Amino acid sequence: MCLFCSMKIPLRHYLSLFPLLFIVFNFAIAQTPVYNLDQFQERIQKKNDTLYVVNLWATWCKPCVEELPYFQSASASFSQQPVKIILASQDMKTKTVQVADFLKKNNYSSETFILSAGNPNVWINKIEPKWSGTIPVTLLYKNGKKIYFHEGDYPDAETLKKIIQSKLK
Amino acid sequence: MKKLWFTLLALVVTTAIFAEEGYKPGSTATDFKLKNVDGKTISLSDYQAAKGFIVTFTCNHCPYAVAYEDRIIALDKKYADKGYPVIAINPNSVAKVPEDSYANMQDRAKSKSFPFPYLYDETQEIAKIYGAMKTPHVYVLKKEGKKLSVKYIGAIDDNYEDVSAVKEKYVEEAVDALLANKPVKTTSTKAIGCSIKWK
Numbered sequence: 291m292c293l294f295c296s297m298k299i300p301l302r303h304y305l306s307l308f309p310l311l312f313i314v315f316n317f318a319i320a321q322t323p324v325y326n327l328d329q330f331q332e333r334i335q336k337k338n339d340t341l342y343v344v345n346l347w348a349t350w351c352k353p354c355v356e357e358l359p360y361f362q363s364a365s366a367s368f369s370q371q372p373v374k375i376i377l378a379s380q381d382m383k384t385k386t387v388q389v390a391d392f393l394k395k396n397n398y399s400s401e402t403f404i405l406s407a408g409n410p411n412v413w414i415n416k417i418e419p420k421w422s423g424t425i426p427v428t429l430l431y432k433n434g435k436k437i438y439f440h441e442g443d444y445p446d447a448e449t450l451k452k453i454i455q456s457k458l459k
Numbered sequence: 460m461k462k463l464w465f466t467l468l469a470l471v472v473t474t475a476i477f478a479e480e481g482y483k484p485g486s487t488a489t490d491f492k493l494k495n496v497d498g499k500t501i502s503l504s505d506y507q508a509a510k511g512f513i514v515t516f517t518c519n520h521c522p523y524a525v526a527y528e529d530r531i532i533a534l535d536k537k538y539a540d541k542g543y544p545v546i547a548i549n550p551n552s553v554a555k556v557p558e559d560s561y562a563n564m565q566d567r568a569k570s571k572s573f574p575f576p577y578l579y580d581e582t583q584e585i586a587k588i589y590g591a592m593k594t595p596h597v598y599v600l601k602k603e604g605k606k607l608s609v610k611y612i613g614a615i616d617d618n619y620e621d622v623s624a625v626k627e628k629y630v631e632e633a634v635d636a637l638l639a640n641k642p643v644k645t646t647s648t649k650a651i652g653c654s655i656k657w658k
Contacts, residue, residue, distance in 0.1 A: 415649065
């Protein structure tokens with residue numbers, strides 16, 4: 291039994307549904323947002339008491355991926371305190387679906403976006419002149435100011451938590 | 460006398476610090492003997508006719524290095540005949556990144572038909588002396604008499620994601636300037652890259 295067939299709707303009317311289906315389908319797929327440098331700085335340099343723990347990482351970066359559980363663990367440990375963990379990915383801006391899939395698969399719940407900031411020779415120095423450009427990098431911001439910078443990974447979750455704790459006071 | 464010793468000590472300490480940081484534009488670069496993917500050992504001194512070199516620390520596994528592979532090939536095709544061949548070096552520890560093994564280097568060089576040597580810095584000594592930190596990381600060297608002078612350190616260009624959106628071709632600008640006997644305008648740049656995986 292073809293319910294719609296009996297209504298004698300021409301085929302081309304069905305075809306017109308395709309763009310609509312395409313849009314719905316796209317919304318159904320989780321995508322990581324893409325931020326430019328201004329949006330990034332606006333997000334982390336807020337004039338409030340929240341400590342923003344920003345980790346620059348990428349799905350292709352082995353040491354980065356290895357230390358992501360530490361950030362997840364820190365996020366749980368400081369859930370009752372004004373700490374906001376932000377994972378700023380250095381994956382290509384076309385990898386929005388892949389990054390979202392990666393986070394979902396690993397049950398990472400921290401706020402994540404892809405930071406697509408233009409010419410690295412310009413923006414790396416804007417973030418931190420001492421930074422050579424390798425990742426992972428961890429930065430702490432409070433009251434609109436950068437108060438900590440670390441290039442490289444952490445040996446364990448405790449080291450990261452101690453640093454966060456020390457900057458909370 | 461005491462003052463002299465202090466000055467000497469300060470000199471030794473600063474030299475040690477600078478040595479650890481690797482080359483800067485203007486440094487004198489060392490030659491090396493490293494194994495190529497064809498099994499032969501290669502030195503910069505083998506290139507009698509060269510005016511200089513585009514020494515590029517790169518590897519197999521890093522998406523940045525992969526994104527730049529075709530551009531590194533294009534650099535060699537453009538500049539080798541003009542006297543600035545590309546010398547690619549993989550400095551990664553195979554224990555940390557199995558993908559960057561010598562056998563895999565051979566495969567990659569073959570499948571991409573690298574027109575340049577792809578050398579294996581197994582001890583990582585050359586990467587350390589040069590101060591390379593990531594892949595890709597380029598050192599443009601110019602022969603000045605018997606010396607190899609570092610003229611440019613950094614990225615190939617300003618956009619790894621989209622070659623059609625590149626505005627600044629740093630390495631090309633540096634080599635073009637050297638070929639025209641002009642000073643290099645931008646002598647060092649920063650880029651995101653995969654950190655070199657040390658032993």
